[in-house]
């Protein structure tokens with residue numbers, strides 16, 4: 001019995017090694033595919049149509065695609081959380097918390113403009129952003145997370161799934177850096193106000209499109225920061241002092257249209273806006 005087991009294990013080993021190498025090559029190839037799609041603003045088929053990726057492999061694709069951006073000179077500025085509100089889960093049909101990486105190239109100047117040509121089919125969603133003054137990673141309490149916050153701000157995220165029709169599986173969206181495309185951040189405020197239930201309106205040219213409350217984020221946006229620390233820790237990473245964490249879309253996302261002034265106003269935290277060009 002023992003001999004048989006040993007024999008089976010040793011017979012398997014070269015195949016397992018080859019399998020591992022080919023999975024690593026697949027991760028690299030898929031990272032190039034999503035990165036190129038984002039760079040060229042061209043939609044691609046879902047990776048899951050051809051490849052069965054585990055969630056761990058999907059995060060490996062994400063890490064490798066961001067490594068390509070870093071190699072081109074982009075700087076990491078923080079992370080973003082996804083599917084932290086019921087509104088987003090319902091809109092996209094997925095309900096697991098996910099996270100993605102933000103780089104400086106994704107920053108849109110407050111009040112600035114963006115060209116829709118640079119995106120596949122961009123959408124915008126109202127969020128709240130955290131700026132950290134202390135590193136955070138692993139299991140932290142809400143109190144520890146709060147003590148690491150330097151400032152909070154009303155923000156909007158521009159998401160742009162690289163997949164055709166904005167449709168994806170959980171592994172697909174994770175591999176595609178959770179659709180991250182742009183962030184615009186309003187004025188920073190010391191985190192002394194109670195931001196657990198702040199009302200907000202997302203408007204296009206002054207007409208309200210979405211209304212919500214920061215309570216839509218897991219009941220309190222701080223829970224999103226706690227989850228971000230845990231997920232970063234699980235990936236062997238630390239959210240560093242000076243980095244930003246986007247807590248996740250509070251309402252359903254709205255498709256961006258050309259020639260619009262898009263603004264989110266949030267109780268106590270003011271407003272943040274951007275203009276869209278054709």
Ligand code: OOG
Nearest residue numbers: 082083088178179248249
């Ligand atoms: C995935 C990104 C989700 C959020 O805030 O929930 C996200 C997507 O909806 O395309 O950014």
Ligand code: MG
Nearest residue numbers: 125157248249
């Ligand atoms: Mg988002």
